Amino acid sequence: MATEEGIVTRVNGVLAEVRTLKSEACAACNAKEFCHDGGREMTVSVLNSAKARIGDRVRLEIATGAFVKAMFLLYIVPVLALLAGALAGLAISGDEAAALGALAGFAVSVVLVRVIGRRMGDMAAYQPRIVRVLERCAAIDVNDPAC
Numbered sequence: 001m002a003t004e005e006g007i008v009t010r011v012n013g014v015l016a017e018v019r020t021l022k023s024e025a026c027a028a029c030n031a032k033e034f035c036h037d038g039g040r041e042m043t044v045s046v047l048n049s050a051k052a053r054i055g056d057r058v059r060l061e062i063a064t065g066a067f068v069k070a071m072f073l074l075y076i077v078p079v080l081a082l083l084a085g086a087l088a089g090l091a092i093s094g095d096e097a098a099a100l101g102a103l104a105g106f107a108v109s110v111v112l113v114r115v116i117g118r119r120m121g122d123m124a125a126y127q128p129r130i131v132r133v134l135e136r137c138a139a140i141d142v143n144d145p146a147c
Contacts, residue, residue: 002067004060005134008052009043016048016130018060047129055137062128070126073113081109 006020019041044060052058085105089097120126 001064002062003131004128006044006058006060008048008054008056008058008130011048011052011054014048015045016052016058017043018046018058018130019043020060044128047124047127050130050133052130052133053137056133057135057137058130059132059134060128061131063125066126070117070120073116073120077113078106078109081105081112 004020006018008016009019010017020043021041046060050058082102082105085108086098086102088105089099089101092101
């Protein structure tokens with residue numbers, strides 16, 4: 001399980017927004033450009049299964065299996081589709097058809113990744129969730145030093 005800690009900044013029904021700091025694991029991650037804006041902090045929308053409140057310090061978690069499946073969809077599926085398109089084009093009619101087939105395979109994979117990715121994003125198994133409240137905040141304002 002991938003875990004992270006952060007502060008709840010907003011609660012909206014079963015979802016919460018949590019402000020987290022980049023961890024040491026972020027430095028080694030190849031996808032860091034996609035989930036961070038370059039700053040030290042980031043905000044993520046998570047399932048609030050621990051009933052956290054604004055200002056609480058919480059632990060977030062995402063299942064390793066879900067993370068691996070999402071990364072497979074994002075990185076491997078396009079490469080496989082590109083290769084399949086290229087091989088199909090090559091079998092039909094040479095190099096030019098292979099190039100066109102590769103482009104067509106990649107284009108189809110982009111659409112496929114987008115459709116499947118949206119469905120996966122709507123499923124609770126693929127969303128990070130608050131698993132534990134580490135420290136309750138008694139103050140109302142998130143920026144209050146008491147939190």
